[in-house]
Amino acid sequence: MGKGPGLYSDIGKRARDLLYKDYQSDHKFTVTTYTNTGLVITSSGTKKGESFLADVNTKLTNKNITTDIKVDTNSNLFTTITIDEPAPGLKTIFSFIVPDQRSGKVELQYLHEYAGISTSIGLTASPIVNFSGVAGNNIVSLGTDISFDTASGNITKCNAGFSFSKSDLIASLTLNDKGDALVASYYHTVSPLTSTAVGAELKHSFSNNDNSLTIGTQHALDPLTTVKARVDNFGKASALIQHEWRPKSLLTISGEVDTRAIEKSAKIGLALALKP
Template sequence: MGKGPGLYTEIGKKARDLLYKDYQSDQKFTITTYSPTGVVITSSGTKKGQLFLADVNTQLKNRNITTDVKVDTNSNLSTTITLDEPAPGLKTIFSFKLPDQRSGKVEVQYLHEYAGISSSIGLTANPVVNFSGVIGTNALALGTDVSFDTKSGNFTKCNAGLSFSNSDLIASLTMNNKGDSLNASYYHIVNAVTSTAVGVEVTHSFSTNENTITLGTQHALDPLTTLKARVNNTGKASALIQHQWRPKSFLTISGEVDTKSIDKSAKVGLALALKP
């Protein structure tokens, strides 16, 4: 079976990752350890101004069942149980959060050569039902993403998307916010050897008649060091450098300046991820 169109969340993902992934203005530290029994423990802490947030995530894999348990500084506990491929192309995900009694949810994903389907339902008396589906191939795909609140009887989300891709470019067009927002993105690989790529995202809001344009690029200085930069039409420019100083361990330094208000101080973010 060849590579299919994937899930709806993958429409425009390459451009989003280039333009937004790893950019931050906070200080974050993440460390991952592995126990002899195969348990993966990931601890992270993030400093946002004067606020410090931390969480611990424990992951256990047993054959095709993966269990993730996460606890944060506010004593919130999140659990996700993933059953991978009980049948070819099928994945079942059960998740809930404590103390939120309405957070329980069951999701089923199915990947086919010409389709990708994801459906979830909340485990409550009046659940929210989500459905997303994509048909096509890895070159051309058309999909929709909707959510229905059975309590109010209203659609809380109704999106649609189209994606086209070939060996070096990906273009996508999505309609979001119940038809109020139109988003177009473009991702192009300039040089595969140096991982050089450019991306652009244009969003138009029909209710406010406003456009948001973001341009970005990335380039690998060497196999372990990547540079990224972006700018939008509001004058905010950002850049980052990410270095893999040991296998799976990254140091990322990012900054943002408002070119229309140079007198304001730049925002600087630092992230350190350690894996053995």
């Protein structure tokens, strides 16, 4: 069976990753360790201004069942249990947050050669029901993402999207916020050998007639070092360099400057991820 259209969240994902992934203005430190039993423990800390946020995440995989448990600074307990392929193409995900009693949710994902479907329902008396579906193939796909609040009887989310992929380019168009926001994105691979790519994202709001445009690029200086840069129509320019100094251990330095207010200090972000 060939590659299918994926899930709705995959529409425009390559462009979003190029333009936004790994950019940050905070200082983040992450350490991952592995045990002989297959348990993966990841500890992370993030300094946001004067605040320091930390969490510990444990992941255990046993056959086709993966259990993720994360505890954060505020003593919230996030639990996700994923059952991979109880039937061909099907994935079942249970998730809940303690002490939030309304956070319980069960999600079913089904991937087929010509369709990708995800549906979830909250584990409450009056749950929020979400459905997203994509039909097509690995070239052209059309999908929708809808949420319905059974307590109020209102549709809380209604999005639609279209994606076109061919050889070295990916273009997508999505209509979000119940038809108020139109987002067009473009991703083009310039050179696969050096992972060189360019991308752009244009957002238009019909309610206030606002437009925003972000353009970015990436390039691999060598197999272990990647640089990225982006600029938007508001004059904010960002750049980052990411180096894999040992297998799966990454050092990322990113910066942002407002070209319309050069006198203001630039924002510098640092992320260090350590894996044995």
